[in-house]
Amino acid sequence: MEDTVAQGAPVELLRTALPDGVVVTDPAVVEGYRHDWSRLPDAGWPVAVVRAESAAHVQTAVRWAAEHRVPVTVRGAGTSLAGGATAVDGCLLLSTERMTAIEIDPVDRTAVVGPGALNAAVKDAAAAHGLWYPPDPGSFRISSIGGNVATNAGGICCVKYGVTTDYVQGIDVVLADGRLITLGGRTVKDVAGLPLLKLFVGSEGTLGVITRVVLRLVPQPHPAGTLVAYFDTPRDAARAVVAMGSRVRPSMLELMDSASINAVEDLRAMGLDRDAGALLVGQSDAPGGARAGELAVMTECCEAAGATTVFATDDPVEGDLFLEARRAVGPAIEVRGAALHEDICVPVHQLPTAMARIEEIAATFQVEIPVFAHAGDGNLHPVIVHRPGDEEGRARALQAFDAVLQVALECGGTITGEHGVGRTKRAALLDQLDADVMDVGRRVRSALDPLGILNPGVLW
Template identity: 60%
Template sequence: MTDRSAAVAELVAALPEGVVATAPAQLEKYRMDWAKDTSAGMPCAAVRAERAEHVQEAVRWAARHGMPVVPRGAGSGLSGGASAVEGGVVVSLERMTAIEIDPAARCAVVEPGAFNATVKKTAAEHGLWYPPDPSSFEICSIGGNVATNAGGLCCVKYGVTTDYVLGLDVVLADGRLVTLGGKRIKDVAGLSLLKLFVGSEGTLGIVTRVILRLVPAQLTPSTLVATFDSVRAAADAVVGMCRVTRASMIELMDKPTVNQVEDFAPMGLDRDRALLIVQSDAPEGARAGEMELIEAACEQAGAAEVFVTHEADEGAAFVRARRLAFPAAEAKGALLLEDVGVEVPLLPDLVARVEEIGVERGVEVVCVAHAGDGNTHPIVMYDAADPDSVIRAEAAFQNILTAAIELGGTITGEHGVGRLKRDALPAMLGPDVMELNQRVKDALDPQGILNPGAVLDARS
């Protein structure tokens, strides 16, 4: 028996039957997230934890043996943050799905494997709402949302995951379980360690329980849909409306995206124009005025058509079209998924530059955006069987990251750095901030076993 196989046998013996998977066919499921990072390795084991103690046992085992640990939620990540490390162990939280609602405290106590959509549904049974809503909300887990500080379609008004995290249980790199925060709304005792772990992509600890703030149920929104001859004109409209309103959703789809969605699930969208979908959930007394301001901004930017509906089902159909952008693109072939953002006034410059990069590199780049907060999702399309197409796509991917940095923006607004954008991080943050990141990582994970290679280079 090799040293590694003996170590794996030790792990299997330490946990209940069925928790640890070691068969190659089982492990294949845990190699990649939705980014399909081809550099992902094959783990020696996957721990399908059912409680926090299982996570602790796995991490203590990894620390003893110096083994890499990759935490994993639902595997819906888009930046390679859950790509397995060759010979390491994956700690999957998929079986930890409990949800408990405390209506009096307006909180949800949630295990990390629970889906975002399930939390929303369970909260709604108590007349409450959990706002963060990534496009993948039906298949993404709360643990993954916390790991990347996920946003979504309504974050322009309601904020992102960190704005709703009141407490965390976290397993540290030495196997200790710490509790941070709680159901308290206000708490400034000590350093803000709670916020440090949100968005850390599993590099500082593994989240085993989350306390989420809930809010009263959202009012049924009104929806405005506007079409534009260019994606830049649509972005100009966004800049105009953001000066005077606080819409609850502002989503942009460029013309190629509209066509892909129509090919995937025909809805009668205008194939010849870019599309804006804007919602207002303002109280009845203020909503008409807000919708008028939004419509005026669209018309001033040269909208070809503006349509307003107060029917919930009709508005939801347009939102569904936006949520289908990624599946529709995926149906066309291989993808490289971006997540770059800028301050809202520079959004027109960013979307125009993304369009130019696609032409310059000879690849199709489609673009959707959470436009109200300047967060765009360019999608680079390529032929995986054509080496030249792969090279051009990878060059376009890097060019888009560089363009965002040059505009003073970010290489990731909500998907995380993962492994796919790690090499661009130094150019964005600079040497001093990179050093601070590494010092925090070294302090909390001195062996470098937690998700090595994600966000920061793995230490040899």
């Protein structure tokens, strides 16, 4: 690998401007940073990797990139399922993985966190003070806070507790010209100036590089009771979810179809019913007797929708087993072949329709599409599986991928609920947002990054 970029900018200048070990050009090391979890086949080769250890390192790297017109791909833990951290040829791969500091303030109930800190580490640090950080994407054990903020990640608890943006009180961010700005802070209320803070949450690294986050923490929830219900079809399970919507507010409501159930059992036997068409796992963490009341309503809704088996438990160990089964779906599907991950979101009342349409798409394109879902808020995760190396099968999988995105839009939903647009859904973004909205978005991006160096190829 050359130590110069295409336009002659010497990487050696960047190396000497930063401490030893921060700038890496060894091809064996660089190879490990080219791909994110989407494993896109067209990932490019970075000219160098900067493993920043501070905001000052990020500033130095971004200023160098701006001076020499070098694109910057921003990466945290590399868990993007939409290609948001996939390298492009000739880019500077800017990793925040070493920026992992966590400072808990139990009085103000905040966590000041480096972007490289893992979601799970923040949860653990908060728990040591009797506090909780609710956002919990399926990748919470391996995904970073910076990436969670960049995509406005959600997760299993968001049906009751909201998504990442609901817990971001402040950020430090390095702009495309190298300036470091601070937005928000430790106060819950702050309406000074334009609400720029929320502009950066979910911007997928296209407006700036996040170097510090102030997160809101809440008291630990009450112990949860768990409901488990099996159904003949995913549509029946979806109808139960719709029925619950106007009556209770579960703290978790997750759906697995038959393919997801069997993928988990193939990976690790957990005692799930392989013959079931769908599994619904719900929880209530309401205090006292209210928990039993919510579980009773959820049970009633499931039985009315045709559940074949329903039971509820207050045993936290038993409840955690079903929760772990749900969390195992993603890894279980991954081992079945190459996977194209979706995260469409539809209005909850459209869940039965969306589930039926996805079944039709699987049959039309002759592909396997296991579906699991944060059903309580209409967030579906269809995964299109195909055999590695089968180009004809991959072509059909890509067609099915596009068709699922259209189902989301036809149901009045969105092409992405929490993974982001990244590189995999750029074409469909034009179908969701009209020309005026796209124009405003491009103007904002151009104002903050006139050279277009930050995460090129992401969003548009």
